[in-house]
Amino acid sequence: MPELPEVETVRMQLQRKVVGKTVADVEVFHAKSVDNNSNIEDQLRGKTISDVDRIGKLMIFSFVDEDDLFLLAHLKMTGQFFYIDKTGKTIGGGHSATAGDTELPTKHTRVTFHFTDRTSLHFNDMRIFGYVKVATANEVRTARARFGPEPISPDFDCSWFHKKLNKRKTPIKAALLDQTFIAGLGNIYVDEALWRAKVRPTRRSDKLTKKEAAALCAAAGDVMNESIAVGGTTFQHFVDTGGANGNFSDYLKVFGQQGKACERCGKIIKKIRCAGRGTHYCTGCQK
DNA sequence: GAGAGTGTTGTAAC
């Protein structure tokens, strides 16, 4: 479920909580979640976390005095981190309600990191698409190279963006979801950014005007920055399966709003399938 | 209770 704003929120929380902690032990409940690495315990035991970085939706842990040892973490659709301090209090890597009321590890806990100060970090992942895996410096370089620039980066270049779009014949939605082109947008925020920019998801990328590209560029950055500011809204939707309450529904203008009236023009929001994904747009003001 | 749908992405196939 997480997109860049959620991953960034989690990263900031982890940065505060686990940097400086030394790994005492690693418990693996599901081998696939560590990429079938059978000795992740031995590789990480005694290592002290020095930083938590991020590229796109991929988190990168580095360790003190280790140039060639990293831990990559990808949440994919359902991954979550939960940090437990000495008192057993849960500090959610997203939302405390999921595990806060339950003893960790839960049945969805795939990996637990125990630190020497008796705190711990749990990696939960219902669908087992996500992973935490040990990587070399070279693997980290390769991983970083796969990502395009992020719309929230201060030096994101809108004219470069427009030029690149001109070479693509896919629906604009597919282009925006391509992490090697621009990093960080997922299905929800793509729909939201397109609504803000008044561009239909199905429009061919190379048919966008310079003005539309600029609007989209700004919309993508805004939508993500605003979401980071409120701590990653989509987490709430996932946790609160009731769905329609909380600030989540207030925030989203089109995603999941099919059948409702567009807040900008009053026309009906439609849901279609585009780029293989559920796609929402306003039939009135998105051209 | 069966079947479709789900916010990701690497890979295989066209």
Next chain:
DNA sequence: GGTTACAACACTCT
């Protein structure tokens, strides 16, 4: 090479 379709998996909703 550019694009699309699908698989990986477990759960919820219809």
